[in-house]
Amino acid sequence: xxxxxxxxxxxxxxxxxLNLYDGALDVPIILKDWYEEEATSNYGAYIPxxxxxxxxxxxxxxxxxxYEPILESWFKAWQEKAKSKGAVIKMAHSRGNVMLHxxxxxxxxxxxxxxxxxxxxxxxxxxxxASAPIWKYDLKDGKRIYALERxxxxxxxxxxxxxx
Amino acid sequence: MxxxxxxxxxxxxxxxxxxxxxxxxxxxxxxxxxxxxxxLNINNLNELATVLQEDTELTQWLxxxxxxxxxxxxxxxxxxxxxxDKISLLPPVCGG
Numbered sequence: 001x002x003x004x005x006x007x008x009x010x011x012x013x014x015x016x017x018l019n020l021y022d023g024a025l026d027v028p029i030i031l032k033d034w035y036e037e038e039a040t041s042n043y044g045a046y047i048p049x050x051x052x053x054x055x056x057x058x059x060x061x062x063x064x065x066x067y068e069p070i071l072e073s074w075f076k077a078w079q080e081k082a083k084s085k086g087a088v089i090k091m092a093h094s095r096g097n098v099m100l101h102x103x104x105x106x107x108x109x110x111x112x113x114x115x116x117x118x119x120x121x122x123x124x125x126x127x128x129x130a131s132a133p134i135w136k137y138d139l140k141d142g143k144r145i146y147a148l149e150r151x152x153x154x155x156x157x158x159x160x161x162x163x164x
Numbered sequence: 165m166x167x168x169x170x171x172x173x174x175x176x177x178x179x180x181x182x183x184x185x186x187x188x189x190x191x192x193x194x195x196x197x198x199x200x201x202x203x204l205n206i207n208n209l210n211e212l213a214t215v216l217q218e219d220t221e222l223t224q225w226l227x228x229x230x231x232x233x234x235x236x237x238x239x240x241x242x243x244x245x246x247x248x249d250k251i252s253l254l255p256p257v258c259g260g
Contacts, residue, residue: 051260064259065194065195065196066259067194067195067252067254069235070232070235070237070252070254073235073236093259093260104260105259105260125260128259128260129257129258129259129260130257131257132257132259133194133195133254133257134257134258134259134260135194135195135196135255135257135258136258136259136260137196146195146196147258148196148255148256150258151255151256151257151258152256152257152258153228153229153230153255153256154230154237154254154256154257155230155237155239156230156231156237156238156239157227157228157229157230157254157256158226158227158228158229159209159213159230159231159238159239159240159241160209160212160213160216160217160226160229160231160241160253161213161217161226161227162213
Protein backbone atom coordinates (compact mmCIF):
# COMPACT_ATOMS: atom_id res chain seq x y z
CA UNK A 1 0.00 0.00 0.00
CA UNK A 2 1.35 3.36 -1.01
CA UNK A 3 -0.10 6.77 -0.20
CA UNK A 4 1.02 9.92 -1.98
CA UNK A 5 -0.06 13.43 -1.17
CA UNK A 6 -2.27 13.97 -4.21
CA UNK A 7 -4.13 10.70 -4.38
CA UNK A 8 -5.20 7.67 -2.46
CA UNK A 9 -4.19 4.23 -3.61
CA UNK A 10 -7.23 2.13 -2.81
CA UNK A 11 -6.07 -1.26 -3.97
CA UNK A 12 -2.73 -2.76 -4.89
CA UNK A 13 -1.89 -6.36 -5.50
CA UNK A 14 1.09 -7.47 -7.56
CA UNK A 15 1.18 -4.87 -10.33
CA UNK A 16 -2.51 -3.98 -10.21
CA UNK A 17 -3.53 -0.53 -9.03
CA LEU A 18 -6.77 1.28 -8.34
CA ASN A 19 -6.12 4.97 -7.71
CA LEU A 20 -8.74 7.48 -6.62
CA TYR A 21 -7.92 11.18 -6.97
CA ASP A 22 -9.62 14.30 -5.71
CA GLY A 23 -10.46 16.27 -8.86
CA ALA A 24 -9.20 15.80 -12.41
CA LEU A 25 -6.67 13.15 -13.36
CA ASP A 26 -3.19 14.13 -14.49
CA VAL A 27 -3.30 12.00 -17.62
CA PRO A 28 0.33 12.29 -18.85
CA ILE A 29 1.72 11.51 -15.39
CA ILE A 30 -0.55 8.53 -14.76
CA LEU A 31 0.08 6.97 -18.17
CA LYS A 32 3.79 7.56 -17.79
CA ASP A 33 3.88 6.06 -14.28
CA TRP A 34 1.99 2.97 -15.39
CA TYR A 35 4.20 2.60 -18.45
CA GLU A 36 7.33 2.80 -16.33
CA GLU A 37 5.95 0.34 -13.77
CA GLU A 38 5.61 -2.29 -16.48
CA ALA A 39 8.38 -1.27 -18.86
CA THR A 40 10.45 -4.37 -18.15
CA SER A 41 7.60 -6.76 -17.29
CA ASN A 42 7.67 -8.36 -20.74
CA TYR A 43 4.14 -7.30 -21.67
CA GLY A 44 3.73 -6.94 -25.42
CA ALA A 45 0.67 -4.70 -25.20
CA TYR A 46 -0.33 -1.64 -23.12
CA ILE A 47 -3.80 -0.38 -24.00
CA PRO A 48 -5.12 2.66 -22.12
CA UNK A 49 -8.62 4.11 -22.23
CA UNK A 50 -8.86 7.77 -21.20
CA UNK A 51 -12.28 9.26 -20.48
CA UNK A 52 -12.56 13.02 -20.96
CA UNK A 53 -15.40 15.36 -19.93
CA UNK A 54 -16.99 16.74 -23.08
CA UNK A 55 -18.91 19.96 -23.55
CA UNK A 56 -22.56 19.06 -24.05
CA UNK A 57 -25.97 20.16 -22.76
CA UNK A 58 -24.48 23.33 -21.30
CA UNK A 59 -22.59 21.60 -18.48
CA UNK A 60 -19.58 23.18 -16.81
CA UNK A 61 -18.22 19.81 -15.74
CA UNK A 62 -19.05 16.60 -13.93
CA UNK A 63 -18.84 15.53 -10.31
CA UNK A 64 -18.50 12.05 -8.80
CA UNK A 65 -19.28 10.18 -5.57
CA UNK A 66 -17.64 6.80 -5.03
CA TYR A 67 -18.46 3.99 -2.61
CA GLU A 68 -15.01 2.57 -2.10
CA PRO A 69 -15.60 -0.81 -0.35
CA ILE A 70 -17.67 -2.24 -3.20
CA LEU A 71 -15.51 -0.58 -5.88
CA GLU A 72 -12.52 -2.31 -4.36
CA SER A 73 -14.14 -5.77 -4.35
CA TRP A 74 -15.41 -5.26 -7.90
CA PHE A 75 -11.92 -4.29 -9.06
CA LYS A 76 -10.34 -7.20 -7.22
CA ALA A 77 -12.64 -9.66 -9.03
CA TRP A 78 -11.60 -8.15 -12.36
CA GLN A 79 -7.97 -8.33 -11.39
CA GLU A 80 -8.31 -12.05 -10.73
CA LYS A 81 -9.93 -12.47 -14.13
CA ALA A 82 -7.08 -10.57 -15.77
CA LYS A 83 -4.48 -12.53 -13.85
CA SER A 84 -5.87 -15.79 -15.20
CA LYS A 85 -5.04 -14.51 -18.69
CA GLY A 86 -1.61 -13.27 -17.73
CA ALA A 87 -2.80 -9.64 -17.84
CA VAL A 88 -2.87 -6.71 -15.41
CA ILE A 89 -5.48 -3.95 -15.10
CA LYS A 90 -4.77 -0.48 -13.74
CA MET A 91 -7.49 2.07 -13.11
CA ALA A 92 -7.72 5.67 -11.92
CA HIS A 93 -10.90 7.66 -11.20
CA SER A 94 -11.77 11.09 -9.87
CA ARG A 95 -13.76 12.03 -6.81
CA GLY A 96 -15.50 15.39 -6.73
CA ASN A 97 -15.48 17.91 -9.56
CA VAL A 98 -13.89 17.47 -12.98
CA MET A 99 -14.29 20.32 -15.44
CA LEU A 100 -14.67 20.37 -19.24
CA HIS A 101 -11.86 18.74 -21.22
CA UNK A 102 -10.33 17.25 -18.11
CA UNK A 103 -10.14 13.52 -17.47
CA UNK A 104 -12.07 11.63 -14.78
CA UNK A 105 -11.29 8.04 -15.72
CA UNK A 106 -8.37 6.01 -17.03
CA UNK A 107 -8.30 2.25 -17.41
CA UNK A 108 -5.37 0.31 -18.82
CA UNK A 109 -4.66 -3.30 -19.57
CA UNK A 110 -1.21 -4.83 -19.95
CA UNK A 111 -0.96 -8.28 -21.49
CA UNK A 112 1.63 -10.47 -23.17
CA UNK A 113 -0.19 -10.28 -26.52
CA UNK A 114 -2.48 -7.60 -27.94
CA UNK A 115 -5.65 -9.70 -28.36
CA UNK A 116 -6.17 -10.26 -24.63
CA UNK A 117 -5.63 -6.59 -23.83
CA UNK A 118 -7.97 -5.42 -26.62
CA UNK A 119 -10.73 -7.74 -25.44
CA UNK A 120 -10.20 -6.99 -21.77
CA UNK A 121 -10.27 -3.23 -22.12
CA UNK A 122 -13.67 -3.38 -23.81
CA UNK A 123 -15.17 -5.87 -21.34
CA UNK A 124 -13.71 -4.05 -18.36
CA UNK A 125 -14.88 -0.59 -19.36
CA UNK A 126 -18.39 -1.82 -20.22
CA UNK A 127 -18.74 -3.62 -16.89
CA UNK A 128 -17.29 -0.59 -15.14
CA UNK A 129 -20.10 1.54 -16.56
CA ALA A 130 -22.74 -0.98 -15.44
CA SER A 131 -21.37 -2.13 -12.09
CA ALA A 132 -18.88 0.22 -10.46
CA PRO A 133 -20.50 2.04 -7.48
CA ILE A 134 -19.85 5.55 -8.75
CA TRP A 135 -22.47 8.30 -9.08
CA LYS A 136 -22.23 11.09 -11.64
CA TYR A 137 -23.59 14.60 -11.38
CA ASP A 138 -23.74 17.37 -13.98
CA LEU A 139 -22.32 20.72 -12.87
CA LYS A 140 -24.64 23.30 -14.38
CA ASP A 141 -25.58 26.83 -13.39
CA GLY A 142 -23.88 26.38 -10.03
CA LYS A 143 -25.86 23.23 -9.23
CA ARG A 144 -24.82 19.58 -8.85
CA ILE A 145 -27.51 17.53 -10.62
CA TYR A 146 -27.60 13.71 -10.40
CA ALA A 147 -27.37 12.23 -13.91
CA LEU A 148 -30.15 9.69 -13.35
CA GLU A 149 -31.11 9.35 -17.02
CA ARG A 150 -27.54 8.33 -17.96
CA UNK A 151 -27.16 5.94 -15.03
CA UNK A 152 -27.61 2.17 -14.90
CA UNK A 153 -29.44 0.32 -12.13
CA UNK A 154 -27.21 -2.32 -10.52
CA UNK A 155 -28.08 -6.01 -10.68
CA UNK A 156 -30.82 -6.82 -8.16
CA UNK A 157 -32.16 -3.27 -8.03
CA UNK A 158 -35.72 -2.77 -6.89
CA UNK A 159 -35.93 -5.71 -4.47
CA UNK A 160 -37.01 -3.42 -1.64
CA UNK A 161 -39.92 -1.97 -3.55
CA UNK A 162 -42.30 -4.92 -3.74
CA UNK A 163 -42.21 -6.62 -0.36
CA UNK A 164 -45.22 -6.31 1.92
CA MET B 165 -48.94 5.60 10.08
CA UNK B 166 -45.53 6.20 8.65
CA UNK B 167 -44.36 8.00 11.77
CA UNK B 168 -45.67 5.28 14.09
CA UNK B 169 -43.80 2.51 12.28
CA UNK B 170 -40.70 4.62 12.15
CA UNK B 171 -40.85 5.42 15.87
CA UNK B 172 -41.42 1.79 16.79
CA UNK B 173 -38.53 0.61 14.68
CA UNK B 174 -36.01 3.33 15.14
CA UNK B 175 -33.86 2.62 18.18
CA UNK B 176 -30.44 3.86 19.06
CA UNK B 177 -27.73 1.24 18.71
CA UNK B 178 -26.15 0.75 22.12
CA UNK B 179 -24.69 -1.92 24.32
CA UNK B 180 -27.80 -2.19 26.48
CA UNK B 181 -29.81 -3.29 23.46
CA UNK B 182 -27.20 -5.87 22.55
CA UNK B 183 -27.22 -7.36 26.02
CA UNK B 184 -30.95 -7.82 25.77
CA UNK B 185 -30.53 -9.67 22.49
CA UNK B 186 -32.10 -6.98 20.31
CA UNK B 187 -30.71 -7.07 16.79
CA UNK B 188 -29.62 -3.69 15.43
CA UNK B 189 -28.49 -2.95 11.91
CA UNK B 190 -27.28 0.25 10.25
CA UNK B 191 -28.80 1.37 6.95
CA UNK B 192 -26.80 3.75 4.76
CA UNK B 193 -28.05 5.65 1.72
CA UNK B 194 -25.35 6.15 -0.89
CA UNK B 195 -24.64 8.62 -3.68
CA UNK B 196 -27.45 11.02 -4.55
CA UNK B 197 -29.91 9.85 -1.86
CA UNK B 198 -29.95 12.73 0.56
CA UNK B 199 -30.79 10.87 3.72
CA UNK B 200 -29.03 10.27 7.01
CA UNK B 201 -28.19 6.69 8.00
CA UNK B 202 -30.75 4.80 10.12
CA UNK B 203 -30.20 2.32 12.90
CA LEU B 204 -33.04 -0.19 12.97
CA ASN B 205 -34.21 -3.18 14.94
CA ILE B 206 -35.09 -5.61 12.15
CA ASN B 207 -34.49 -9.32 11.51
CA ASN B 208 -34.35 -9.48 7.73
CA LEU B 209 -34.57 -7.43 4.54
CA ASN B 210 -38.30 -8.02 4.20
CA GLU B 211 -38.76 -6.03 7.38
CA LEU B 212 -36.44 -3.36 6.00
CA ALA B 213 -38.56 -3.14 2.86
CA THR B 214 -41.68 -2.63 4.98
CA VAL B 215 -40.04 0.16 6.96
CA LEU B 216 -38.58 1.96 3.96
CA GLN B 217 -41.79 1.75 1.93
CA GLU B 218 -43.41 3.89 4.62
CA ASP B 219 -40.76 6.58 4.19
CA THR B 220 -41.91 9.16 1.67
CA GLU B 221 -38.33 10.44 1.24
CA LEU B 222 -37.48 7.12 -0.40
CA THR B 223 -40.46 6.70 -2.72
CA GLN B 224 -38.45 7.58 -5.82
CA TRP B 225 -35.50 5.35 -4.87
CA LEU B 226 -36.80 1.92 -3.89
CA UNK B 227 -37.61 0.87 -7.46
CA UNK B 228 -34.10 1.47 -8.73
CA UNK B 229 -31.82 0.86 -5.75
CA UNK B 230 -29.67 -2.22 -5.26
CA UNK B 231 -28.99 -3.51 -1.75
CA UNK B 232 -25.71 -4.59 -0.19
CA UNK B 233 -25.26 -6.32 3.16
CA UNK B 234 -21.80 -5.78 4.61
CA UNK B 235 -20.64 -4.49 1.20
CA UNK B 236 -21.86 -7.50 -0.79
CA UNK B 237 -24.76 -7.00 -3.20
CA UNK B 238 -27.76 -9.24 -2.51
CA UNK B 239 -30.47 -10.52 -4.84
CA UNK B 240 -32.97 -11.80 -2.27
CA UNK B 241 -34.74 -10.37 0.76
CA UNK B 242 -34.68 -13.69 2.59
CA UNK B 243 -31.13 -13.69 3.94
CA UNK B 244 -31.21 -13.25 7.74
CA UNK B 245 -29.49 -10.27 9.31
CA UNK B 246 -27.27 -10.34 12.35
CA UNK B 247 -26.47 -7.75 14.95
CA UNK B 248 -24.19 -5.00 13.63
CA ASP B 249 -24.79 -5.68 9.92
CA LYS B 250 -24.35 -2.75 7.56
CA ILE B 251 -26.96 -2.40 4.83
CA SER B 252 -26.34 -0.04 1.91
CA LEU B 253 -28.78 1.23 -0.70
CA LEU B 254 -27.09 1.89 -4.04
CA PRO B 255 -28.95 3.96 -6.66
CA PRO B 256 -28.18 3.68 -10.42
CA VAL B 257 -24.50 4.20 -11.23
CA CYS B 258 -22.55 6.02 -13.92
CA GLY B 259 -18.80 6.09 -13.56
CA GLY B 260 -16.33 7.44 -16.06
